[in-house]
Amino acid sequence: MMTTIKDIxxxxxxxYSTVSKALNNSPLVKKETKEKILTLAKELGYEPNYAAQQLVSKQSKVIGLIWPTLERMAPSILVTxxxxxxSKRGYSMILSINSxxxxxxxxxxxQVDGIILFDEESHKMIDPSPHSIxxxxxxxxTNKTIPVIDVNYQDAMFKAVSYLVTLGHTKISFIGDFSPIDDRQVEKYIGFEKAMEAFNLQTNSYNFINTAGLTWYDGYVATKRLLNTSYQPTAIIGASYDISAGIIRALRESNFIIPKDLSVIGYDNIPQMANLEIPLTSIGVPIEEIAKKIVQTLFELINSLDILTPNIILEPVLNERSSCAQVVSAYQDK
Incomplete structure (x- = not known):
């Protein structure tokens, strides 16, 4: 027979109320009493009735997260x-990879208490009804009608180009997915284009290499394609961790020494950048900061439904490692 709070x-x-408060870690219960109750609950095999708790508190203590794909490294790390x-807030998370x-x-x-949405076709509009979750x-x-944690892709690309320019690079190629339906990739493209213009660097088709995808292999194939042209950049910016990993593999297979022959910066600021074949200099908002701000913002909404939460723009950070170096003038002139 199921153990109840009354049994404990x-x-x-x-x-009965003292047991309930102890099980909910209330400070109103003395430490000794709380420990006694928790020990008894464990011995008796007590299982909380979450459905009943939800009826009383009107909260499920569950957050839903929607992301259609977890095949790539950075999204997987961010979800974790x-x-x-x-979990630090005493909630659980349900992940859905459906539409x-x-x-x-x-x-x-x-009846989840809140939802975090990752939409790679982010041109879509989600209706934030005042009665919705x-x-x-x-x-x-830009053009969103729900609170957005904006990681400032354009500024990230500007900082990446600026850093390379300080190292003497003027022939810089950007390798990324130029899909017009993914606002994130479009912003990176625009950011790179604006940065090159701001530093008066000439561009042509060889400065923009379309991977047509976001996987390791897409970055690898696109880099091989660039290397087979007459254009010889001295630096490459990769649009994501996975694409950058493919870039590094393609360069090493072609006997390029990084960063002696060619410098590389990758977008995505995750610790795994340091574990690639060449520890990769990276640009982007640190993954831990993104996660904290997303969750913080959602809980502010949960606790203050009548307050309009503004969009939050975060600051990209350059993380220097071993993949970039000062350009050699003789090589630059080739």
Whole structure:
């Protein structure tokens, strides 16, 4: 037979409400009493009735996260960090990789307290009805009608180009996915283009290499294609961790020494950048900061539904490692 709070109260010799408060870690219960109750609960095999708790508190203590793909490194790391931040607040996370509409419907039926949405086709508009579940998204804040954690892709590209220019580079290629339906990739493209113009660096088609995808292999093939042209850049910026890993592999296979022959910067600021074949200099908002700000913003919405949360723009950071070097003048002139 299932153990109830009443059973624990009888064994402990305390009131029903005292047991309830102890199980919810209330500071109103003395430490000794709380420890006694928790020990008894464990011995008796007590399992909380979450459905009943939800009816009383009107909270499920569950956050839904929607992301259609986890095949790439940076998204996987970010989801892990978000889960850690949610757990610190005593909540659980449900991850859905189904379509957005399908996931939203499931989460509404599950009565989650809030939803974090990652939409790579981020041109889509999500209706944030005032009666809907609190919702936060991530990426680009332009033209969005729900709170967005904006990681400032254009500024990241500007800082990457600026850093390379200080090292003497003027022949810089950007390798990334130029899909027009993904606002994140479009912002990176625009940011690189604006930075090159700001530093009066001439550009042509060889400065923009389209991977047509975001995988390791896409970066690898695109780099091989660039190396087979007459253009010889002295530096490359990769649009993501996975693309940059493919860039490094292609360069090493072609006997380029990084950074002696060619410097490389990768977008995505995750610790794994240091574990590539060449520890990679990276640009972007640190992954831990993104996770904390996403979760913080969502909980602000959950606790203050009547308050409009503004979009939050984060600051990209350059993380120097071993993949960039001062350009050699003789090589630059080739």
């Amino acid at each position: 109260a009888q064994r402990a010799g305390v009131s 960090k978000i889960n850690e931040e949610i 957005i509409d399908s996931s939203l419907e499931v989460f509404k039926r599950s 609190p919702l936060v998204t991530y990426g680009v804040s």
